[in-house]
Amino acid sequence: MVHLPDKSILDTIGNTPLVKLQKMSPNPLVDIFVKLESFSPGASIKDRIVKFIIEDAEKTGKLKKGGVIIENTSGNTGAAAAMIAAIKGYRCILTMPDKVSLEKQNALQAFGAEIIICPTSAAPGSKEHYVEKAKEIAAKTPLSFRINQYDNPLNPLAHYLSTGPEIWKQMEGNIDYFVAAASTGGTISGTSRYLKEQDPTIKVIMPDPVGSIFAEYFRTKKIPEGGSCTYFVEGIGEDHLTQAMDFDLVDDVIQVNDSKSFQAARRLAREEGILAGGSSGSNLFACLEIAQKATERTRIVTILPDSGLKYLSKIFDDEWMLKNHLMQ
Structure with missing residues (x-):
């Protein structure tokens, strides 16, 4: 057989x-x-945390069918999110600073993600900062789930376990x-x-x-x-x-x-x-x-x-x- x-x-x-x-x-x-x-398939270490966080969100009901994955990223977390969203059938919206390489930006779009470029010089907490922009989009988007990599305890836990x-x-x-x-x-x-x-x-x-x-x-x-x-x-x-x-x-x-x-x-x-x-x-x-x-x-x-x-x-x-x- x-x-x-x-x-x-x-x-x-x-x-x-x-x-x-x-x-x-x-x-x-x-x-x-x-x-x-x-x-790793997304060519970065961020594949580990994104897979771990998204699978947990599905198990706990935070991410449901028809959901939208949203995240602020310097590119690699975004690539992992876009890749996994493509596999699982989620929409994906990503914000990033404008210093992110063109190769990274193109990879996210190749996976079908929507990207929003923010000024690298934007001060933390300001409306134009890429982290704040992701929060704003998540607040306005029905069925959204933000990975929240900076403050999510599942991020270090993924590395502790793998x-x-x-x-x-x-x-x-x-x-x-x-x-x-x-x-x-x-x-x-x-x-x-x-x-x-x-x-x-x-x-x-x-x-x-x-x-x-x-x-x-x-x-x-x-x-x-x-x-x-x-x-x-x-x-x-x-x-x-x-x-x-x-x-x-x-x-x-x-x-x-x-x-x-x-x-x-x-x-x-x-x-x-x-x-x-x-x-x-x-x-x-x-x-x-x-x-x-x-x-x-x-x-x-x-x-x-x-x-x-x-x-x-x-x-x-x-x-x-x-x-x-x-x-x-």
Whole structure:
């Protein structure tokens, strides 16, 4: 009897590969391992949380037949939402800042989503801010369900139940550092909580782009004025605090700028054959900083949140990099 596969694309989310970098570690004592989230069908780590949150919404009756999925996104959560909406037959409306790459915008529309572009410079809480715009649309739309990734406790829980256990198993428990940048905070919070429960000595390091409020808040526990997401790197850092982020799980923050993030991502492609996005470059930059200072055998694990194919018109385009003074 022939047994044909009965899985949908949703069954391929998660269980992504983890590989050791072969060339980029600057210290022979240090091994750097990267988790390739581009292997999920939406080509990013956000597939995990969106699937988890939508399935919970269906079970609890918050999302019903004929419903509309609404979310504010820097692109990857939107891609996951649009993909899953297409499979399940929901309408999908997404708001995003105007710095989101054209590749990301086109992918959302390819899945059939409606997108609304908002100014990146809009202040948090203002009517034109992409988060507030999503709230406004949800309030006016019948049968709407907002994923609410920034403040939804299911966001870090998804990583606690999937990303953390996967990394622990793949590394056979041999981890000294876990490195992950944050925007919603779901990845670093959920994954770190799981890893620290297995081994409290694991150090968690968060790269944060210059301009984000997270680094200063971590150090002072005060919300700085003038925080802005007008830096070029997408999907990390923030101009407001989020309920999905647990700073108590973070041991240190390393600030990083656009140039260092993008140069690390470009090196990753050319030296390791791994095409990943700018936030992956931020994570990798922090790994290299840690590696340079290590004086004993060290294993660092980090996340590569998405594919570099989403940024071909930006960080992998020499002309764009030169125009924005990002080439070294």
